[in-house]
Amino acid sequence: MTADGIIDMLVARLVRDHGRSKHHWRKVIGRVRLYSRDTHPHCNWAITPAGSAQEIAVVETLMDDLRMRHPLLTA
Template identity: 35%
Template sequence: MTASHLEQLLIARLIREKGGTSQTWRRALGKVIVRDAETHAHCNWDVRLSGTETQRAAIERLLDDVRLEHSIVAAG
């Protein structure tokens, strides 16, 4: 899975679970940051959250689940 696919997956799940628009969630989610898998063997990606406290809490809960399913992603 690539970072852009991961971003699409996160946004789709947020819309399905919490409602709202893709643009709103994309702004709240921020960019997916991919790190070197050699130095981050457990999970090589992260996001820089913005948005409201409620949006950030919803994203954090989702990230916990998604990291278990997709811990390593490729850039792109």
């Protein structure tokens, strides 16, 4: 899985489950930060969402679910 792929998955689920536009959720999600597998062998990616408290909570809950299925991303 790639960083772009994980964002696409997040956006699709957010639009389906919570409405709003793809553009809106991409702004809330922000960018994916990738880390070296040498220093982060269990999960090498992170997202720092920005938006309302409710939007951030929704994104973080979904991120936890996706981290379990896709812990390691490629550039």
